[in-house]
Each structure stands twice: as C-alpha cells, then as structure tokens.
Amino acid sequence: MKHDRDLIARCIGAIERHHMVSQGDGVVIGTSGGADSMALVHAMVELRQELGISLHIAHLNHMIRGAEADADEAFVADAGRALGIPVRTRRVDVPALARACGITVEEAGRNARYQLFEDVASEHGLSAVALAHNADDNAETVLMRIIRGTGLKGLSGIPPVRTTASGLRVIRPFIDIERSLIEDYCAARSIAFRTDSTNADTSYTRNRLRNQLLPELEERYNPSVRQALLRLARNAAIDDDCLGTLAQQLRDACLVCGEPIRLARAGLAAAHDAVVSRVLMWACAQAAGSGQDTYQAHLDSLVALLRIGKTGDGVDLPSGVRARLDPDCLVFETTLGQATVHAARDWGPLTLVPGESVIAGGTGVTGAAWRVRAARARISGCRGGGAMTEGLARIASEALGEEVRAGDAGRLWAVFDAALLDAMGCARLTVRAARVGDRMAPFGLSGEKLLSDVFTDAKVPRQERSLMPVIECGGKVLFVGGLRQSGLAPVGPDTVEVVAVAVSKDERNP
The missing domain is CATH 3.40.50.620 (HUPs)
Structure with missing residues (x-):
C-alpha cells in the first residue's frame, strides 16, 4: 500500500x-x-x-x-x-x-x-x-x-x-x-x-x-530527460516570477502618463533588457487595447529604438500602434488618427446579462452618432426555417425588444448562437473602432479577410472606416456595424439562446 x-x-x-x-x-x-x-x-x-x-x-x-x-x-x-x-x-x-x-x-x-x-x-x-x-x-x-x-x-x-x-x-x-x-x-x-x-x-x-x-x-x-525538463520548468518559473516583479517596479517608476502611454526614457535606459522587454510588452498590449501578441522581432526593434534611437525616431507595431521617442519619453500611440481614439474611448465594453439589453453610444468626428444595442435571450427554437432571414429578424426583434427589418440583416443587425460564443471564451462583447491588421471571416465566405479589404470591397470611404463600430468577441471580429457580420457562431436549428446586436446611425445627434 x-x-x-x-x-x-x-x-x-x-x-x-x-x-x-x-x-x-x-x-x-x-x-x-x-x-x-x-x-x-x-x-x-x-x-x-x-x-x-x-x-x-x-x-x-x-x-x-x-x-x-x-x-x-x-x-x-x-x-x-x-x-x-x-x-x-x-x-x-x-x-x-x-x-x-x-x-x-x-x-x-x-x-x-x-x-x-x-x-x-x-x-x-x-x-x-x-x-x-x-x-x-x-x-x-x-x-x-x-x-x-x-x-x-x-x-x-x-x-x-x-x-x-x-x-x-x-x-x-x-x-x-x-x-x-x-x-x-x-x-x-x-x-x-x-x-x-x-x-x-x-x-x-x-x-x-x-x-x-x-x-x-x-x-x-x-x-x-523528463526530470531534466521539469527542473528546467521549475527554474524558469522562479526566474519568470522574479523578472515579473522587477518589471512591475520598473513600470511603476517609469510610467509618466497612461493615455497615450509615456514611459521615462532615462529609467528604461538604465534597466536590463530582460526587465525592459517585459515593460515594453505591457505597453504594447495596453496601447493596442487587446491581448495582441508582441513577437520577438517587435521587442528587438523597440529595445534598439530605446538604446540607439534618436528623438523623433519610431517603430510601427501590430494593431495600429506606433512607438516613438520624445526628448524625455518613449510614447506608445495609435496610428489610426484622432477619430479612432475618440470613438474607441466613447464605445465601452458591453457586458451581456441574459434577458436584458444594454446600449452604448459612440460619436465620430463627423457628428454622426452610432447607437449599439445588444441583448442575450433564450428562444424557443429557430422559427421561420432556422437560417431564413425573416425568422432571424423575428428572433432579433424579440431579443432586443425593438423591431428590426429583414432587409437590414448582417448590416444593421445580427444574431449569434450564445452557446457557441461561450465556447469561444466570450464573456462580453467589446465595441471599438477598427484597427490596423483586423481580420474577419465574413458570413457566406470561406476563410478570413483583412478588414481593410472588406472595407475596400464594400467601397467604404477611408475617412469613414474608423467611425464604424466593430463588435469584437474573444479577440475575433464578430460584426462591423453598418457593413457586415462574420460567419462565427451561426444560429441553427439547435440554438436555444442567442446574442443579438443592432446598430443605428443618428446624424442629428452629434
């Protein structure tokens, strides 16, 4: 025994x-x-x-x-x-x-x-x-x-x-x-x-x-070899914890401003690259507003910018982020322009509660206000033939508590299978502006496309793209209000609970 x-x-x-x-x-x-x-x-x-x-x-x-x-x-x-x-x-x-x-x-x-x-x-x-x-x-x-x-x-x-x-x-x-x-x-x-x-x-x-x-x-x-791998893991965990603590201390000491993120150059320059890299990864993620991965090539470029760059030099990073050197600070900012920053600040996360709906509004610099409404609700089945537009319109109308038109499906409203969204790890929907590098899997097409290509195909003027609400779920673009929905989490005959989203544009309410 x-x-x-x-x-x-x-x-x-x-x-x-x-x-x-x-x-x-x-x-x-x-x-x-x-x-x-x-x-x-x-x-x-x-x-x-x-x-x-x-x-x-x-x-x-x-x-x-x-x-x-x-x-x-x-x-x-x-x-x-x-x-x-x-x-x-x-x-x-x-x-x-x-x-x-x-x-x-x-x-x-x-x-x-x-x-x-x-x-x-x-x-x-x-x-x-x-x-x-x-x-x-x-x-x-x-x-x-x-x-x-x-x-x-x-x-x-x-x-x-x-x-x-x-x-x-x-x-x-x-x-x-x-x-x-x-x-x-x-x-x-x-x-x-x-x-x-x-x-x-x-x-x-x-x-x-x-x-x-x-x-x-x-x-x-x-x-x-198994024991050797486990020793490596234990030692790496100890070192990782130590570097994480040092990085947090360095970040707190160097953070001058949170929006945009400004880090004191002198403090970063005096620290070891192993600690600096972690602070830079944090800054990239914060500036991108998501869990976007920062790859080694990006970190190498940032460290080189910090060590040998001159004031005014910069590095382009994923998710539309650019890092540049000011006389005293390393600054992380978006490259999508003020319209994007303004819109992203106005549109906040939508936490969905079954049986309730929430509303968020965002105003672009053109004065056009977007109203985004979302709700999660149980249904008694996909009436109207499941995938038929009229049936989906009825489902969306019931969930949202307001009527939607079948002809606006996939453009001004969309419904998704809540269980499939849950399985994707979506605890909430986030409404934001488009970012450089965004991709989506448009409904009815196979595979993903760059969101910029979707905009181009639909002939959306460049100056309007950053003003359109992007509904994101679990890091994936679910719906671009006013344009197109993705093919993720489709409603089907076995759907018992849906997430419905609708957008509307009010030119009179800047």
Missing part, C-alpha cells in the same frame, strides 16, 4: 505548498473518466474532510468517439453517484463547434470544458476547479513549447495554480506526481477507469511526442 500513501502525501503537500484551497471552499473536479482524473477524484474524496472542502464532478462528452464517449459519460456519472458526489455532464459536438468558430478541435474542446467548469462553479458557488495534469504532462508541455518556440513563461510549464478571468481558481494537485505513481495508486485502490482510444492516435502532436519522441529521447539521449 506504499504507492497510495505516497500519492496522498504528495497530493496534500502540493495543495498546501501552493495554497490551492482553503477551509470551506467548493471544488469542481474536471473528470474525463481516465486514470488520472479518477485517481484525483478518489484522492480529493479522501482528503476533503481534512481540507474542509466540498466536491462536485464535471464531465464533458466531446461527441468525437461515438458510443465510446457515451460510455465514458455514463461511467463518470455512475462513479460520482457511488461516491456520493454531485455530477454534471454536458454534451457538446466539439468538431462542429470547431468548424463554426474557425478554431482547432483541441482549442474548441478546451473552451467547452472550461465553459462547463465555469457554469458549474457559478451555479453552486464553487471557488476552484481541480484538474489532473501530472508531472509527465508538464514535461511534455515544456518539450512541445521548446520545439514550437517559446520564452521564459512558456518554459515554466503548466502552473500549479492560476485564476481565470472570472475569478475561478484552477488547481492541479497532481502536477508534481508521475503518471506511473498515479497508475500504481489506481491499482492499489482498485480504482476503475476508462481508456481513451484516441490516446494512441499519432495524428495528434501531443500523442506523437508522448508515445514516440520522449521514449526515443530517453532511450538514446538521456534516460532522465
């Missing part, structure tokens, strides 16, 4: 070391039915009295493996009942979701799982979700990131604890425990589990790495 005692001791050690839970917390355990997640369920059941926590189980049927997936779902439900733990299962056609959202099956599955966790936590007042990632998963993740290219944060591997945007704490009690010990624990405790047949499918990158590359590295190069 040594194996099961070792696992429990190391599990409680990780929980205490990383402050994963507190007395009175409610925890939902993400459970696939596999060995790792079933071992986690049993370990948390054994520890729940000592930790003073309550437990729920959540399982997502990805609808990829047919009867096998259905059997997994039934297995998890039965296991939860046998242990006296509430179980929530959900079925999502993940391949269809991936196609509808224009993302990979892996990404769609992850989004759907996390949406389930968020929903269960919200419904039952839970504060954390426990996932069964183990030390082997962590080593594989680090190796995969090295192969694809990464920085210090990527080398840090899977974090033991992180917090989602909604405040849900994601904990991984097994993150320091080897897969072999978990399997020994299952054997010692006679814990039943399911085996996913796709784990052997080498068409998936992670499976090739796990089943082919890592064993070859162990056999031919270093039998302790």
Whole structure:
C-alpha cells in the first residue's frame, strides 16, 4: 500500500505548498473518466474532510468517439453517484463547434470544458476547479513549447495554480506526481477507469511526442530527460516570477502618463533588457487595447529604438500602434488618427446579462452618432426555417425588444448562437473602432479577410472606416456595424439562446 500513501502525501503537500484551497471552499473536479482524473477524484474524496472542502464532478462528452464517449459519460456519472458526489455532464459536438468558430478541435474542446467548469462553479458557488495534469504532462508541455518556440513563461510549464478571468481558481494537485505513481495508486485502490482510444492516435502532436519522441529521447539521449525538463520548468518559473516583479517596479517608476502611454526614457535606459522587454510588452498590449501578441522581432526593434534611437525616431507595431521617442519619453500611440481614439474611448465594453439589453453610444468626428444595442435571450427554437432571414429578424426583434427589418440583416443587425460564443471564451462583447491588421471571416465566405479589404470591397470611404463600430468577441471580429457580420457562431436549428446586436446611425445627434 506504499504507492497510495505516497500519492496522498504528495497530493496534500502540493495543495498546501501552493495554497490551492482553503477551509470551506467548493471544488469542481474536471473528470474525463481516465486514470488520472479518477485517481484525483478518489484522492480529493479522501482528503476533503481534512481540507474542509466540498466536491462536485464535471464531465464533458466531446461527441468525437461515438458510443465510446457515451460510455465514458455514463461511467463518470455512475462513479460520482457511488461516491456520493454531485455530477454534471454536458454534451457538446466539439468538431462542429470547431468548424463554426474557425478554431482547432483541441482549442474548441478546451473552451467547452472550461465553459462547463465555469457554469458549474457559478451555479453552486464553487471557488476552484481541480484538474489532473501530472508531472509527465508538464514535461511534455515544456518539450512541445521548446520545439514550437517559446520564452521564459512558456518554459515554466503548466502552473500549479492560476485564476481565470472570472475569478475561478484552477488547481492541479497532481502536477508534481508521475503518471506511473498515479497508475500504481489506481491499482492499489482498485480504482476503475476508462481508456481513451484516441490516446494512441499519432495524428495528434501531443500523442506523437508522448508515445514516440520522449521514449526515443530517453532511450538514446538521456534516460532522465523528463526530470531534466521539469527542473528546467521549475527554474524558469522562479526566474519568470522574479523578472515579473522587477518589471512591475520598473513600470511603476517609469510610467509618466497612461493615455497615450509615456514611459521615462532615462529609467528604461538604465534597466536590463530582460526587465525592459517585459515593460515594453505591457505597453504594447495596453496601447493596442487587446491581448495582441508582441513577437520577438517587435521587442528587438523597440529595445534598439530605446538604446540607439534618436528623438523623433519610431517603430510601427501590430494593431495600429506606433512607438516613438520624445526628448524625455518613449510614447506608445495609435496610428489610426484622432477619430479612432475618440470613438474607441466613447464605445465601452458591453457586458451581456441574459434577458436584458444594454446600449452604448459612440460619436465620430463627423457628428454622426452610432447607437449599439445588444441583448442575450433564450428562444424557443429557430422559427421561420432556422437560417431564413425573416425568422432571424423575428428572433432579433424579440431579443432586443425593438423591431428590426429583414432587409437590414448582417448590416444593421445580427444574431449569434450564445452557446457557441461561450465556447469561444466570450464573456462580453467589446465595441471599438477598427484597427490596423483586423481580420474577419465574413458570413457566406470561406476563410478570413483583412478588414481593410472588406472595407475596400464594400467601397467604404477611408475617412469613414474608423467611425464604424466593430463588435469584437474573444479577440475575433464578430460584426462591423453598418457593413457586415462574420460567419462565427451561426444560429441553427439547435440554438436555444442567442446574442443579438443592432446598430443605428443618428446624424442629428452629434
């Protein structure tokens, strides 16, 4: 019985070391039915009295493996009942979701799982979700990131604890425990589990790495390569945390102004590039108003500008941001002109509440005011033939509480499947002005196009483009008010809840 005692001791050690839970917390355990997640369920059941926590189980049927997936779902439900733990299962056609959202099956599955966790936590007042990632998963993740290219944060591997945007704490009690010990624990405790047949499918990158590359590295190069990767991750995490703290101190010391962002040149020039780069990444993201990635080439250009540039020199960056040198400051500003800045400041985020609608207004320099109305509402099905414009118009009118004309579909109003938006990670819609580099997947077309090309095709005058409201969701352009909607999250026969958006232009109300 040594194996099961070792696992429990190391599990409680990780929980205490990383402050994963507190007395009175409610925890939902993400459970696939596999060995790792079933071992986690049993370990948390054994520890729940000592930790003073309550437990729920959540399982997502990805609808990829047919009867096998259905059997997994039934297995998890039965296991939860046998242990006296509430179980929530959900079925999502993940391949269809991936196609509808224009993302990979892996990404769609992850989004759907996390949406389930968020929903269960919200419904039952839970504060954390426990996932069964183990030390082997962590080593594989680090190796995969090295192969694809990464920085210090990527080398840090899977974090033991992180917090989602909604405040849900994601904990991984097994993150320091080897897969072999978990399997020994299952054997010692006679814990039943399911085996996913796709784990052997080498068409998936992670499976090739796990089943082919890592064993070859162990056999031919270093039998302790997994331990070496984990040491690298631990050291990288320590260094990353240290540099993050130093960068925050430098940012606070150098920030002269927040709009536009102005950073004191003297303070930046005196600091190490490793710390300066993090401050510059933060400034780029703030100026862009989004989570736009800043690539190494951009950072190299910014550091060179700071070190050897002269007053008046500048560097163009993604999302319409330009960094330039003033006599005393490094300034980050948009390159879309004052109309864009003014419009973006007037249009704020729209947080959607089921059954309610919200209104935002933005005024462009021409004096034309845009009114943007959005609502989230349940429907009794896609009446009127599902995708028929007249049926969608009725759905939009009911959701918004005001009549829309069928002839304005996709231009002045649009409706989207709320469940698909949730799976894309869209907690809110953001209304903003167009940015350089924006892309969208226009409804009825395959693939994405630059938004500038969509404007050109529609013959929208250049001076008007920055005044049109862009509705963004999860970093993707969902709808350009007055122009076109995207093909993301389309309403279909199975839609039960929609997000409706409508825009109108009032020339008389500047």
